[in-house]
Amino acid sequence: EIVLTQSPDFQSVTPKEKVTITCRASQSIGSSLHWYQQKPDQSPKVVIKYASQSISGVPSRFSGSGSGTEFTLTIESLEAEDAAVYYCHQSSSLPLTFGGGTKVEIK
Amino acid sequence: QVQLQESGPGLVKPSQTLSLTCTFSGGSIISGYWSWIRQPAGKGLEWIGRIYTSGITNYNPSLKSRVTMSIDTSKSQFSLSLSSVTAADTAVYYCAASNGSPEFDPWGQGTLVTVSS
Numbered sequence: 420e421i422v423l424t425q426s427p428d429f430q431s432v433t434p435k436e437k438v439t440i441t442c443r444a445s446q447s448i449g450s451s452l453h454w455y456q457q458k459p460d461q462s463p464k465v466v467i468k469y470a471s472q473s474i475s476g477v478p479s480r481f482s483g484s485g486s487g488t489e490f491t492l493t494i495e496s497l498e499a500e501d502a503a504v505y506y507c508h509q510s511s512s513l514p515l516t517f518g519g520g521t522k523v524e525i526k
Numbered sequence: 527q528v529q530l531q532e533s534g535p536g537l538v539k540p541s542q543t544l545s546l547t548c549t550f551s552g553g554s555i556i557s558g559y560w561s562w563i564r565q566p567a568g569k570g571l572e573w574i575g576r577i578y579t580s581g582i583t584n585y586n587p588s589l590k591s592r593v594t595m596s597i598d599t600s601k602s603q604f605s606l607s608l609s610s611v612t613a614a615d616t617a618v619y620y621c622a623a624s625n626g627s628p629e630f631d632p633w634g635q636g637t638l639v640t641v642s643s
Contacts, residue, residue, distance in 0.1 A: 420587075451628065453628070453629040453630075455630070462620055462633040462634065462635055462636050463571070463620075463630070463633055464631075464633070465629045465630065465631045468627060468629040468631075469627075469629075474631075506570065506571055508571075508629070508630070510624075510628035510629070513584055514573055514584075514585075514586040514587060514588075515561070515573040515576075515586075516573065517570060517571040517572070517573065518570075519570050520570050520571075
């Protein structure tokens, strides 16, 4: 099973600040890494697919990078509506797995 | 745009079988699969398994002995059965689609299932 380790677990950020979340895979997964945003009492929503591909309707301040075992989700100029828990997910091999999540709080 | 909606009992007794259905509308999956994912309160996401339109299934090994998934395309539904449940199976259960690309999009709104006597 591929284990995804996210860091940090929690981040408190002021509006307009840049946010960087890391997801490390226990073995190489190429670019088969996707990012989700989950707001309180809502289901997750994909914000980046295949490590760096944008999703229609998702603000351009969300971007992703990385390949192999290390990946990054970046939120440029954080807005209040971005407060959420962010999860990474790998689709390289079964079982499909998720990272433990990173909670982003607005100061 | 495909929309998903979970349905089923919100309370299941220990040792019994949890049964949920996901109804999809607004389109169909041309090449992809349907998944079940769960989330205990305040915790992370766990993939339970997936089913293709063909009926082929893949289950998480951690739950494989207790999970069965099925699909009825004529009713635009797919289902999850989880047997011998315990309190550890209490969670919000989501269904999600992967259509031509493996990311989960969209997700259902989720349904809370509590295992308690």
